[in-house]
Amino acid sequence: MPQGGAFISLEGIDGSGKSTQARLLADALRRAGFPVALTREPGGSPGAEEIRRLVLEGDPDRWSAETEILLFTAARRDHLERIIGPALARGEVVITDRFADSTRVYQGVTRGDLGGMVDRLHDLMIGVEPDLTILIDIDPQTGLARAVARKGTEQRFEDMGAEMQTRMRAAFLSLAQGNPRFAVIDGGRSAEAVAADVLAHVLAHLDRI
Numbered sequence: 001m002p003q004g005g006a007f008i009s010l011e012g013i014d015g016s017g018k019s020t021q022a023r024l025l026a027d028a029l030r031r032a033g034f035p036v037a038l039t040r041e042p043g044g045s046p047g048a049e050e051i052r053r054l055v056l057e058g059d060p061d062r063w064s065a066e067t068e069i070l071l072f073t074a075a076r077r078d079h080l081e082r083i084i085g086p087a088l089a090r091g092e093v094v095i096t097d098r099f100a101d102s103t104r105v106y107q108g109v110t111r112g113d114l115g116g117m118v119d120r121l122h123d124l125m126i127g128v129e130p131d132l133t134i135l136i137d138i139d140p141q142t143g144l145a146r147a148v149a150r151k152g153t154e155q156r157f158e159d160m161g162a163e164m165q166t167r168m169r170a171a172f173l174s175l176a177q178g179n180p181r182f183a184v185i186d187g188g189r190s191a192e193a194v195a196a197d198v199l200a201h202v203l204a205h206l207d208r209i
Helices: 017-033 046-056 065-087 100-106 117-127 141-149 162-176 191-207
Strands: 005-009 036-040 093-097 133-138 182-186
Touching: 005 017, 005 100, 005 191, 017 093, 017 100, 017 133, 017 162, 017 191, 046 065, 046 093, 065 093, 065 117, 100 133, 100 141, 133 141, 133 162, 133 191, 141 162, 182 191
Parallel strands: 005 093, 005 133, 036 093, 133 182
Antiparallel strands: none
C-alpha cells in the first residue's frame, strides 16, 4: 500500500474545471492504492460549509473584501483543524478544491490591495501551505461561460463579470510564476487530457516524498 501524507490543492478561476479534476485525481489515486481525503474550500467541515453559504450566495456587494477575508480565514481554520490536519496525521493524501491562494487572488489582489492583510492573517491563523498546487489555467471568457451555465445558487463571484475573471487569471499566474509549489496546466483541453497531466504531476511529487 503506497503511503500518503501529502497536501495538494487545485486552483483556478471560476469554470476552470478544477472541481472535476479534483474528483478525477482522487479517484485515480484511490485506484492506485493511496488513502485519499477529498475536500473543498470554502467548506469541507460542517462549520466551514455554513460560512460557504454566507460568502458564495447573494448579491455581489453583500460583503466588503475585508469582511470576506475574515470569513474565509475563519472557515479555513475550522477546515484545517477538523479535516485537513487529522487526515494528514493519518498519512492520507489530502486533495482540496481551493485553499489560501484563492483568498490571495479573490480578496487580496482583485478586490483591492489587500495581499498584506491576507498573508498576515494566514501566517497568524493558518500557517500551512500545500505541498503541491495544481493551477488549472483557462481563458477567462470560456471559464465564465462554463460557470454561468451551471446555474447554481453559488454565483456571487461569477456575477462580478468577465473583467473580474480576467484579473483573477492574471493574479493566479503571477502567484505561480517562479514558485516551485505550483504546476500550471492548460485547462482548455478535454477533461481526460487535463486529468492525465494532473495525475502525472501528482505522482511525480509523491515519488519524491
